Amino acid sequence: MATFMDQDFLLDTPLAKKLFHEHAEDRPIFDYHNHLSPADIAEHRKFKNLTELWLETDHYKWRAMRACGVEEKYITGNASPYEKFLSWAAVLPKLVGNALYYWTHLELQRYFGIHELLTPETAKEIWDKTEALLSGDDFTTVSLLSRMKVRVLCTTDDPADSLEWHKKIREDKSIPFKVCPSFRPDKYLTVAQEEVTKALACSPDLRELPIKSDPSVDPRVSDAVNLCRKYDTDSLNEALLKALDFFKENGCLVSDHGFSDFPFESNPEFKERLLLLGKAYADRGIVMQCHFGPIRNNSPKLFAGFGPDAGGDSVGRTTDPYAVSAFFSSLEKEGSLPKTILYNLNPADNMMLSTMAVNFAPRMQYGAAWWFNDMYRGINAQLDELMETGALALSVGMLTDSRSFTSFTRHEYFRRILCRKLGRLAEDGLWSADEETLGQIVEDVCFNNAERFF
Helix, strand or coil, X not given: CCCCCXXXXXXXXXXXXXXXXXXXXXXXXXXXXXXXXHHHHXXXXXXXXXXXXXXXXXXXXXXXXXXXXXXXXXXXXXXXXXXXXXXXXXXXXXXXXXXXXXXXHHHHHHHHCCCCCCCCCCHHHHHHHHHHXXXXXXXXXXXXXXXXXXXXXXXXXXXXXXXXXXXXXXXXXXXXXXXXXXECCHHHCCCCHHHHHHHHXXXXXXXXXXXXXXXXXXXXXXXXXXXXXXXXXXXXXXXXXXXXXXXXXXXXXXXXXXXXXXXXCCCHHHHXXXXXXHHHHHHHCXXXXXXXXXXXXXXXXHXXXXXXXXXCCEECCCCCHHHHHHHHHHHHHCCCCCCEEEEECCHHHHHXXXXXXXXXXXXXXXXXXXXXXXXXXXXXXHXXXXXXXXXXXXXCCCCCXXXXXXXXXXXXXXXXXXXXXXXXXXXXXXXXXXXXXXXXXXXXXXXXXXXXXC
16 A cells, blocks of 8 residues: 555656656746735745635635535634634545645645644644744745745736736846736626726716726726726727736736636627737737636625635536637637637536647647646546647646645646656556656646746
């Protein structure tokens, strides 16, 4: 029986072990989609304890705690930091087979050198040891990212953002990696220009920022008006293009879109604006990321008490392949197809999107296993799709999609599964046990392909 979570965790063949330890383990990280706070990076934030580091923003953990019946005061409420940590320690042993169990212990091992399992019995010792370590200067946000060999990371930012923290990061010569803003214009896509024009007519001074709060005005319209004012125009489309240029000037490599629905054929405003942005991305060399299929903020109670990103989201409907094809076909016809990565939350979309990506290759890729799929079964399924319907060797690999500064062990988790799968192929006689060729594929998927693609 294998030793639990030792150096060969998940590596079940001699070739898998060689691929991981010699070709994957020490590769740097290009994390092209996450939700880290650029302010926390710019300020070299230090965390007081594991509750701040782990539980402050991680809705993955919040969902697991709710599933196990933990009261909300121990999740996002007013319980003490230690009480919240104890609640997480009590939940963790119940998460058999859950990726959170493995991620948590990889984080304890890689960041703190702790190899004991986190249980209610070990919680106090682990709390004390990590609290002491976190007080040191080598546990700032910058130090945590550097320890994982992060070279580039792309945060997620509203088009109205001033990007002041990104500017401070670039000016800070002690930060050894790049932090790039990502353009996330979702909330503006279905705002009608007529509504913006009407709101501006009520208060035409474009220099008046922000628009006064008015409960009768759709918040998305208010946001659109403020974006117009920021860029001194009464056209939302023009404001978005000016914002995109500002992002590009400040190092933007990627845009990011999350679609619960994809009304390309049924919503003229959405269609016009998405085509406008797609062409703009192509002109400016910005990669477009499209995430399909979540249904967000299902719980009115959670939304009212906490707001969005509280962990009240789930898998939504499958995506209309005809609408997706129509969008990208329209861009390709005009010679304006940007480099694009497709992600799905509903596993039923796996083959649809993996084959769709090949239609527009090499400018389009089927992306990493996303959100609820970024666990053992989901990652394996994503790798299978890439191998069987595309080209795994060209994949840009994994991302964290996280708000946690210690989530970068997710790259290790992915790399171990990748090496296990390739090693098993050779073991089963489905591929030559050619370490040189497979090792190069591993190195490319872990880092090199992302560096080239972006």
